[in-house]
Each structure stands twice: as C-alpha cells, then as structure tokens.
Amino acid sequence: MLDDLALFVCIVEAGSLSAAAKKMALPPATLTRRLQKLEQQLGCRLLNRSARRMQVSSEGQQYYEQCRPLLQALQQATQALDATQHSVSGLVRVLAPINLANGIFRSCWASFMQKYPEVRLELKLSNLQEDLIASGADLALRAGEQQDSSFNQRRLGEVHWVTVAAVAYLQRSGAPLTPDDLHQHQLILAEPMTGWVFVHKTSGEECIVQGQARFRVNEMALAVHMAKEGVGILSCPVTVCCEELASGALQEVLPQWQADSRAVYAVWPQQRYLPARVRALLEHLLAFAAQEPLLNGAEGLNQ
Known part of the structure; x- marks a missing residue:
C-alpha cells in the first residue's frame, strides 16, 4: 500500500x-x-x-x-x-579473546582508527565465547574452527603454539624429552585450554597431556609472566611470548613436537548486512593479518 x-x-x-x-x-x-x-x-x-x-x-x-x-x-x-x-563513520562493536585483541592485533585497532577518524570502536574482550547476536556486536574474532553455519566467516590466519619455560626452571627441574615427561613437571595452564595436544613434527605421532596444573589462570599474559618467573612449563601461542623468546627470558622445550595451532577467524551474522564502517574494519583486519608473519605459518622467531 x-x-x-x-x-x-x-x-x-x-x-x-x-x-x-x-x-x-x-x-x-x-x-x-x-x-x-x-x-x-x-x-x-x-x-x-x-x-x-x-x-x-x-x-x-x-x-x-x-x-x-x-x-x-x-x-x-x-x-x-x-x-x-x-559512510565509514559511527560505532563498531567487536567481541574478541583477550590475548588476541591485546596481543597480536593490538596495533591493528590504532591504525584502523587513525585511518578512519569518524569511526568509534568498542571492544569487549573475554576468553569466553559470548553470543554475538545477543551482545549486539557487529563482528567477532574467534580462534579455532567455526562450525556454526549461521555466521559468515573470513579466515585471518593461523597461530602456532609453543611450549616454553624459564632457564632457571630448566636448570632446577631438567628439560622434558617427550610430552609424557610433562606429567613429572610443574605446569602452568591458561584457560580455556585445559589439556595440551602434541604432534611429532617428523613421525606425526600424537600425544595428549592432561597434567595437574600448579598454576592455573584465565589470562595468557599472566601465565607467560609466571613462566618467566620459573613457576613451571607453559604451552601458549607464540604470539604472546615471542618477545620473551627473543630476549631469552623463556626457552622453547620439546622443539620436535608441535604443541598446537589454531586458525583465527572474523565472524559476523549471516542475516546482517555489513555497513561500510564494519566492512572497512573487516578489510583492515584482513590486510593487517596478511602482513603479520606470526599469523601466516611462523612457528618461531627465525621463520
């Protein structure tokens, strides 16, 4: 009518x-x-x-x-x-894991806002996977394969994990030779990871470690700090400990075993049309990730 x-x-x-x-x-x-x-x-x-x-x-x-x-x-x-x-202006709301948003993507947010001065950016950081639609967010960063077909997704890259410990701890307790040896060591666990999966880089043998944690926390940066202090052995994304590895504050253990790797995605609801400001952020994230070695297969500092 x-x-x-x-x-x-x-x-x-x-x-x-x-x-x-x-x-x-x-x-x-x-x-x-x-x-x-x-x-x-x-x-x-x-x-x-x-x-x-x-x-x-x-x-x-x-x-x-x-x-x-x-x-x-x-x-x-x-x-x-x-x-x-x-128009690339207005508010963009994003959900993201703490260690991703405040780690490898930290400089991405600043460069985006400098490029688009009319955009206001609101980040909600949590290691829990919140409901994207109920939260009213426009976009989310998620780690791991995404099975929910109600969301669109773009792959940003892949983060490799590394197993690390301080020199002081290794001198005191010795270095593990196999993943099974970790059961005899002090472990640091960072949620949501409650167990570690290892794959031998040559043979492909798989080993799962469900050790008792001496220290457990739901924030990765603090877990890395505790590893630096010699509390125990930690398995974590290389993106959050690359500086400590470069300085020697942490050393890689079990170098012949790949600890883990997890893909990183940007996701958004299928039924939602992407406004220009959200599409601009998505494209900025994709361009940023394409230039970041640690999101493109680099497992360590010399790759």
Missing part, C-alpha cells in the same frame, strides 16, 4: 495520469489499476476523472495533504540510513 500511496501523490503532483505514468515509467493501464485498487481499499474516490480532465476529490485532497509529509519524512529517513550504511 505504501507504493500505491507514493503513486497517488505522484499523480496529484504531476497533474494527470499520463504525466504520472511517464514519470514513474509505468504503463498507463497499470497506473490506473493500482489507483483503483487504492480507492477500493480506502472506500472512497480520490480522483474525479474523465477522458479530458482529472480533478482531486475533497477526500483525495485531504488524503494527499496528510500523506505527503509522511512520505517526505520516510524518504529523508531512508536517505539518512543509506548515507550511514555507506
């Missing part, structure tokens, strides 16, 4: 059915049929018309005067929304 209302307003302002049909690129017969349908729905005659003349009825004039401002307001609202959708 909204389209027919716009058609009626166009007829009144054009001054004739033929002029309105030409303006709206409709066959005159189609325009007449839709006008008659609108009159039937309203139960009154909007136009008095003959072969030579068309005149707006009193009911039609009243209807036109009431509806024209509504159509103008709707048109303005639509134009404003269209401008918002296609």
Whole structure:
C-alpha cells in the first residue's frame, strides 16, 4: 500500500495520469489499476476523472495533504540510513579473546582508527565465547574452527603454539624429552585450554597431556609472566611470548613436537548486512593479518 500511496501523490503532483505514468515509467493501464485498487481499499474516490480532465476529490485532497509529509519524512529517513550504511563513520562493536585483541592485533585497532577518524570502536574482550547476536556486536574474532553455519566467516590466519619455560626452571627441574615427561613437571595452564595436544613434527605421532596444573589462570599474559618467573612449563601461542623468546627470558622445550595451532577467524551474522564502517574494519583486519608473519605459518622467531 505504501507504493500505491507514493503513486497517488505522484499523480496529484504531476497533474494527470499520463504525466504520472511517464514519470514513474509505468504503463498507463497499470497506473490506473493500482489507483483503483487504492480507492477500493480506502472506500472512497480520490480522483474525479474523465477522458479530458482529472480533478482531486475533497477526500483525495485531504488524503494527499496528510500523506505527503509522511512520505517526505520516510524518504529523508531512508536517505539518512543509506548515507550511514555507506559512510565509514559511527560505532563498531567487536567481541574478541583477550590475548588476541591485546596481543597480536593490538596495533591493528590504532591504525584502523587513525585511518578512519569518524569511526568509534568498542571492544569487549573475554576468553569466553559470548553470543554475538545477543551482545549486539557487529563482528567477532574467534580462534579455532567455526562450525556454526549461521555466521559468515573470513579466515585471518593461523597461530602456532609453543611450549616454553624459564632457564632457571630448566636448570632446577631438567628439560622434558617427550610430552609424557610433562606429567613429572610443574605446569602452568591458561584457560580455556585445559589439556595440551602434541604432534611429532617428523613421525606425526600424537600425544595428549592432561597434567595437574600448579598454576592455573584465565589470562595468557599472566601465565607467560609466571613462566618467566620459573613457576613451571607453559604451552601458549607464540604470539604472546615471542618477545620473551627473543630476549631469552623463556626457552622453547620439546622443539620436535608441535604443541598446537589454531586458525583465527572474523565472524559476523549471516542475516546482517555489513555497513561500510564494519566492512572497512573487516578489510583492515584482513590486510593487517596478511602482513603479520606470526599469523601466516611462523612457528618461531627465525621463520
């Protein structure tokens, strides 16, 4: 009915059915049929018309005067929304794991906001996987394979894990030679990882370690700090301990065993159209990740 209302307003302002049909690129017969349908729905005659003349009825004039401002307001609202959708400005809400957002992607947020000064960015960081739709977020960073088909996804890269310990701890307790040896060591566990999976880089042998943690925490940076202090052995993403490995504060143990690797994705709801500001962030994340060695197969410092 909204389209027919716009058609009626166009007829009144054009001054004739033929002029309105030409303006709206409709066959005159189609325009007449839709006008008659609108009159039937309203139960009154909007136009008095003959072969030579068309005149707006009193009911039609009243209807036109009431509806024209509504159509103008709707048109303005639509134009404003269209401008918002296609302008890289406004608020973008993102969910992300703490160690990813405040680690490997830390500089990405600043460079994005510098590139798009009209954008406001709101990050909600948690190691728990929150409901993307219920939170009202536009985009989320997630680690691990994504099985939910209700989300669109783009792969940003892959993070390798490494098993590390401080020199002081290794001098005191010795270095493990196999993953099974970890059961005899002090372990540091960072949630949500509660067990470690190792694959031998040459033979492909797999070993799962479910050791008792001496120290357990739900934040990776603190786990890395405790490993530096010699509390125990830690398995963690190389992205959060690369500086400590470079400085020698931590050393890799079990170098012949790959601790783990997890893909990193950007995800967003399938049914949600991506506004320009969200698409700009997605493209910025993809470009950033493509240039980051630690997201593209680098397992250690010399790769």
